[in-house]
Amino acid sequence: METKPHKFCPGCGHGIALRALGQAIDELGIQDRTVFGCDIGCSLLAWDFFNVDTVQTHHGRTTPVMTGIKRANPDLICIAYMGDGGGYAIGSQHLVNAAGRNEKITVILANNTQYAMTGGQMAPTTLPGQKTETTPYGRDVEWTGLPAQGPEMVAAIAPEGAYVARGTVSKVRQLQKMYVRALLNQIEGRGFSFVETLATCPTNWRTNAEKTWAFLEKQMPEYFRVGELKVPVTTEETLKSADSRRRPEVLRKASRRGEEE
Amino acid sequence: MTGLSESTSANRPAARAGSSATIPVPGEKRVFMTGNEVVAWAAIAARADIMYGYPITPQNEVMHYWTRLAPKFGKEFLQTEDELAAGFTTIGGVLAGKKAFTATAGPGNILMQEPASMAEMMRLPVVVVIMQRGGPSTATVIYSQQEVILTTFGGNGEGFRIVYSTSGLQELYDYTIKAFNTAWRYRFPVFVLADGYQAKMREPLTIYDPLARGMELVPPEQYVGRPGMPGVDRPPGHYRNTYNTEEELYEILQGHVQEYERVAPEIMEHESLETEDADLLIIAHGVVGRAAKQAVEQLREEGLKVGCFRPVTLRPLSAGALRDAVSRAKRILVVESAYGQLGKLVRDALCGLVVEMFSLYKPGVGVTPEEVVIRSKELIA
Numbered sequence: 335m336e337t338k339p340h341k342f343c344p345g346c347g348h349g350i351a352l353r354a355l356g357q358a359i360d361e362l363g364i365q366d367r368t369v370f371g372c373d374i375g376c377s378l379l380a381w382d383f384f385n386v387d388t389v390q391t392h393h394g395r396t397t398p399v400m401t402g403i404k405r406a407n408p409d410l411i412c413i414a415y416m417g418d419g420g421g422y423a424i425g426s427q428h429l430v431n432a433a434g435r436n437e438k439i440t441v442i443l444a445n446n447t448q449y450a451m452t453g454g455q456m457a458p459t460t461l462p463g464q465k466t467e468t469t470p471y472g473r474d475v476e477w478t479g480l481p482a483q484g485p486e487m488v489a490a491i492a493p494e495g496a497y498v499a500r501g502t503v504s505k506v507r508q509l510q511k512m513y514v515r516a517l518l519n520q521i522e523g524r525g526f527s528f529v530e531t532l533a534t535c536p537t538n539w540r541t542n543a544e545k546t547w548a549f550l551e552k553q554m555p556e557y558f559r560v561g562e563l564k565v566p567v568t569t570e571e572t573l574k575s576a577d578s579r580r581r582p583e584v585l586r587k588a589s590r591r592g593e594e595e
Numbered sequence: 596m597t598g599l600s601e602s603t604s605a606n607r608p609a610a611r612a613g614s615s616a617t618i619p620v621p622g623e624k625r626v627f628m629t630g631n632e633v634v635a636w637a638a639i640a641a642r643a644d645i646m647y648g649y650p651i652t653p654q655n656e657v658m659h660y661w662t663r664l665a666p667k668f669g670k671e672f673l674q675t676e677d678e679l680a681a682g683f684t685t686i687g688g689v690l691a692g693k694k695a696f697t698a699t700a701g702p703g704n705i706l707m708q709e710p711a712s713m714a715e716m717m718r719l720p721v722v723v724v725i726m727q728r729g730g731p732s733t734a735t736v737i738y739s740q741q742e743v744i745l746t747t748f749g750g751n752g753e754g755f756r757i758v759y760s761t762s763g764l765q766e767l768y769d770y771t772i773k774a775f776n777t778a779w780r781y782r783f784p785v786f787v788l789a790d791g792y793q794a795k796m797r798e799p800l801t802i803y804d805p806l807a808r809g810m811e812l813v814p815p816e817q818y819v820g821r822p823g824m825p826g827v828d829r830p831p832g833h834y835r836n837t838y839n840t841e842e843e844l845y846e847i848l849q850g851h852v853q854e855y856e857r858v859a860p861e862i863m864e865h866e867s868l869e870t871e872d873a874d875l876l877i878i879a880h881g882v883v884g885r886a887a888k889q890a891v892e893q894l895r896e897e898g899l900k901v902g903c904f905r906p907v908t909l910r911p912l913s914a915g916a917l918r919d920a921v922s923r924a925k926r927i928l929v930v931e932s933a934y935g936q937l938g939k940l941v942r943d944a945l946c947g948l949v950v951e952m953f954s955l956y957k958p959g960v961g962v963t964p965e966e967v968v969i970r971s972k973e974l975i976a
Contacts, residue, residue, distance in 0.1 A: 336826055369690075369819045374837070382833040385826030387819035389690060390835040391683065392713055398680040402687020403819060405673050406645050406695065410820045431676035 335365050335386070341379040345546055347533025350503040351444055352380055355413070358513035359386065362521065364411050369403055371396040373416035373425070375451045377444065380415065394425025397432050400439045408438065411520055418445045422458040422482040429484075429528075433492040436525040440516045443484060443528070445558065446535040454538030458482035461557055466538075481557055488528045489563040495525030498564040502532035504551050505560070512562070524566050532558055619668055623803045630793040631656030633764050634698065634724050636802050637771035639664050642812055643722075644693035645671040647684040651703040652736035653791035654726040658698070678703040682710025685721045689714075690834070692817030694775050698724035700791070702733060704742050704749075711784055712750030716836040718851070720778030720815075724771065724787045726794040729959040738791035739959040740881055743936035746786050747910040753848070755855045756784045757862055758910040760880040764798040770907075772805050779813040781858050788909065790932075792882050792961065855911070864907035865916050869895060873902030875974055876924035878917070878941055880906050883930055883962045890967035901971055909937075914944035921950055926974055930955040930967055 335356055340349040359368055368386045372378050374393035381390035391399045400412040421429050421443040429441065448466050449455040455468040459481050463472040489498040497519040501509035509531060516527035532554050536546040619639040628636070634657045638646065646665070648658045662672050675681045681697045688695025699707050704725055714721045727742045729735030748754040757777055759770040771787050778785040805812060818832055825831035838844040868888050870876060879887040884905035894901040904920045906912055921927055927950055931937040934956045942952070955962065955970045 366824045367820060378835070378837050381835045381837070385831050387821075387825060387832040388834065389819065389832075390837055391686075392709060392836070395679065395683045395710070395713075398675065398683035399687045399690070401673070401675075401680075402647060402684030402695070403691045404687070405647075405671060405684065406688040406691035406693040407820055410691065427676050428680055431680070 335360050335384065337383055337385070340383065342376060343535075343537045345534055345536040345543065346376070347446060347503040347531070347535065347550075348376055348380070348444060350506060351442070351509070351531045351533055352383060354506055354510040355415075355442065355513050356384060358510050358517055359384075361514055362517055364517065364521065367409060368411045368413065369400065371400045371412065371414045373414070373420040375417040375420055375449065377415050377417055377420070394420045394423070394428060396420065397425055397428035397439070397441060401432055401437050404437065404439050408523075411517060412439045413517070414439060414441045416441070416443050417450065418443060418447070418457045418459040418482070418484070419449045422484055429488070430491060433488045433496065433526050433528065436493045436495055438520050438523055438525065440520050440527045440529075442513070442516070443530045444533040445484070445530050446533045446538075447481075447554065448535065448538055450535045450538050459484075459558075461553065483558070485528060485530045485563050488526075492526050492528070492564065495519075495566050496564055497525070497527040497566060499528070499562040500530045500532070500558060500560050502550065502555065502560050503534065504532070504547070508560075515562075515565070519566060522568065524568065530558070532560065620802050620804045622807055623801055625799065626802055627797055627799050628764065629656065629795055629797050630764050630767050630789060631726070631795070632660045633767045633800065633802070634771050634787075635660030635664055637768045638696060638775075639668055639670070640802065640805055641772040641775040642694060643670070643696055643775060644815075645673070645688045645695050647673045647675055647681045647688065647695065647697050649675050649678050649681045649699065649703065651678070651700050653728055653738075653794040654698040654700050654724065656794070657724060657726075678706035679709055682707045682721070682723070683713070685723075686710055686714055686719055689719050689721055689815075690818040691820060692815050694722075694779070694815050696722035696724065696775070698726065700726045701728040701730055701742070704745055708745065708749035711756065712752055713836055714784040715750060715752050715755050717834055718782040719784065720782050721784045722774045722778050722787070723784065725789065727788065727790040735959060736791065738932065738961060740790060740883060740932040741936065741958060742788065743880075743909060743931075743933060744939065746788050747940065753851070754910055755851050756786060756910060757781070757908065758786045758788050759864075759907060760788045760909050761793065762881055762884045762905065764793065764796070765800040767793055768800055768802055772810075776811070776813045777862060779815055781862070783855065788881070790881060859911035862908060863911050863913040863916075865913040866905040866907060867916070867920055868903040868905075870902035870904055870920040870923070872900055873920075873923065874900045874925045875902070875971055876920055876927045877901065877903045877930060877967065877971065878905075878927055878937070879903065879930040879962075880909060880937055883932055886962050886964045887930055887967055889964035890971060893964065893968055894971055899971070899975055901975070909940060912940055912944050917941070917944050918948060921945055921948055924950065926951040926953060928953045928955060928971060928974060930962055930970075932957055932960060932962060934958040
């Protein structure tokens with residue numbers, strides 16, 4: 335699948351996450367029936383990035399727009415792509431209820447611990463003590479609470495059949511695998527799928543390359559544990575049954591199952 | 596008591612596969628229904644595919660009737676977490692190429708303005724039925740005409756939407772069907788603006804299959820998920836509402852302005868009664884328009900030269916027809932169950948004309964023909 339050069343800042347995590355997502359779409363062979371929805375915030379810069387049907391929505395509202403499309407046409411594979419502010423603050427009611435209803439959509443949420451496009455304010459995910467434009471002396475958890483743990487929350491409320499994971503742009507192969515599994519879960523109609531993706535923002539973190547990477551690889555995972563939190567049994571079986579070399583073919587076949595019926 | 600398993604299985608698509616009923620209303624049928632029921636039947640008759648909704652009084656029974664009818668006709672329903680989600684899922688339904696609608700009221704209408712503004716910017720044919728209740732805030736669940744400004748000009752934009760104000764249940768049926776046609780023909784969001792009285796009262800009316808009457812039903816079109824490989828067989832659909840520069844936005848909005856002004860004359864509708872020689876012209880909309888018409892009939896019987904102008908489209912307003920009617924009258928009387936919301940629209944439309952303007956404003960309560968008669972006599976005497 336062709337893409338354009340990305341419009342994000344140098345060192346931004348979105349480019350890596352989107353590349354992994356694009357490759358996951360290719361691996362599953364679903365480009366022609368994928369609908370990509372992007373939120374407000376830096377994620378909106380991806381509105382014309384992929385050669386797939388794309389809808390840029392309002393802040394926090396990508397989840398209901400994708401839900402509406404999926405409910406009206408279940409053959410489409412709907413991906414809601416958003417930041418931590420969109421998913422955990424202004425759109426949290428949509429995330430909670432879409433997960434609770436086990437909507438057959440995939441939500442990918444980039445967590446870079448703050449509101450990036452608006453200039454680096456505190457987000458629900460800002461780490462304790464972390465300095466942002468609205469916590470210039472560091473996040474005081476007594477006043478602003480503890481960072482949101484999105485996948486843990488989604489895993490707790492989503493019914494059986496949901497796929498929930500947290501990946502990081504520092505482990506791209508693992509991240510892409512999570513995206514494949516999340517999309518496969520939707521393709522096979524099992525339930526909601528959600529992948530939080532730890533991402534970098536050197537512009538607002540005001541970090542050089544070394545410190546950016548250290549924050550992503552060391553500080554963030556101390557609070558946000560990377561790994562799969564909820565995996566439907568059948569997803570495991572589908573993946574195990576596929577020989578590693580034949581895997582794309584098997585997955586593609588699985589992704590077409592709905593159409594053949 | 597209905598068995599739980601029975602009632603839930605009826606809601607699943609698999610259970611609907613056998614439903615073959617495609618003609619919702621066989622021919623014409625005289626019925627005695629509430630307005631909310633009428634909306635559900637009209638949406639079925641208009642071949643709406645899916646409703647997204649959130650409970651708020653007085654529109655709840657639109658959902659109640661839709662959820663009973665929908666499985667019989669292979670149609671869908673989703674109850675969302677709030678009116679934001681109801682509006683944005685309706686947008687999703689439209690993007691998928693389905694005739695999608697929602698219904699709300701009062702505080703729900705406030706939340707509905709966010710998705711409505713996205714629909715306005717992206718020219719998405721969503722249909723929203725509003726059953727006005729008292730305001731501001733939670734106020735009453737009963738009735739008002741206080742959502743006129745919100746529905747015509749809500750959102751951070753220019754009000755490029757179409758708003759039909761119905762005066763009774765036959766019109767509610769007719770204009771709900773028409774709303775889907777107008778939306779998909781012109782690609783502006785369309786509101787059917789009724790109220791709690793119309794929602795809850797029962798009236799005799801004729802329901803019908805619009806196709807059997809030879810009416811056209813404008814087909815929906817897919818925005819996403821069209822056949823073919825995007826980038827190979829067809830360009831990908833890239834839809835946005837965010838623009839980078841002032842000039843870029845200005846160009847888009849100029850397109851909206853020109854298109855809205857071009858189609859407005861085709862959309863504008865009004866009703867006038869005894870306006871030709873009226874010294875006093877009563878201006879009212881919705882159910883209050885009915886009270887005004889009754890008052891005019893009574894006053895005419897008494898030999899008083901009173902007429903009535905009722906805008907059906909509050910947006911776009913039939914300003915030309917209104918100015919014609921007003922220019923022949925000495926005085927106008929604006930009557931509404933709000934404190935000058937229709938009054939604002941009327942003043943704006945009449946700018947530059949010299950006429951004495953009077954009002955009978957009763958925010959949040961009904962207006963009887965008798966009250967209109969008394970007020971009219973004060974002004975004629």
